Amino acid sequence: MTATNFEANRARVIGIAADLFAQNGYHGTGMAELGQAAGLGRGALYHYIGSKEAVLYAISKEQVDKMNSYAEELLDQELDAEELLRQMARGLLRNIAEHRAEWAVFFREYTALTGEGRDHVVAARERYESYWRRALDSGRRAGVLRPTPRLLVKGILGMLNYTYLWFEPAGGLTPDEVADMFLDALIEGIRA
Structure with a gap:
């Protein structure tokens, strides 16, 4: 083979x-x-x-790794803060729409991981959150966004992540349209 x-x-x-x-x-x-x-x-x-835990690890880590790679690519493009946030949100919602089962497993089950596997998944998740913090900080430095509390990243990601529960790709909106609606509300709320 x-x-x-x-x-x-x-x-x-x-x-x-x-x-x-x-x-x-x-x-x-x-x-x-x-x-x-x-x-x-x-x-x-x-x-x-x-092993069963090895499968859980693979499921839990794969999509987060993809999103980290995507965020790194976007950060390398030196986009303005609003476009960076918009592209990050669109990419995340596209990925969630394409991999709903994997994200459901990640959000509900990653805590069943033990040892190094759990540590790696948590570190990958924290790294992804840090890219969102960098995007928000770049907007603050550019003077287009107000300073935002660190906790806001978790709120933004929670808003986007929970689409795995209800988003239907065959529904009336695309992942990009949902991401744009969320980002429009967010950006208007923190625009400088």
Whole structure:
């Protein structure tokens, strides 16, 4: 089996696990249930994922890592603060719309991680929050945004993150339109 086949099969199993964990919870989903849904015996299942916690780690970290990479790319573009915030919000909502199950698992279940796995996920989440703080600080330095309390980043991200509960991609609004509505309200509230 080539590395490409292994990775494709592993990604398929992790995707199935994300759906099951989102529906039934991490603790409410057994390995036998995951193996049955993936069409794999116990040995093959463990070959692809290692352990149930390893799957939770992969689900929890992948999307946060993607968002960190996206934020880093945006920060390198030296966009003005408002455009930077808008692009960060749009990217996050697009990702949530495309990966609702993974985000549901992340928000509800990452605390079940232990040791280094939990530390890595928490550090990745904190790094993402720091990029939002940098975007807000750049607006303050440019004189276009008022100084904002540090807690505001958590509020902004909470507003955006909770769309995983209700946003329907087939609904009347696109992720970009929802992000723009939220950002318009936010920016008007903190404009200098």
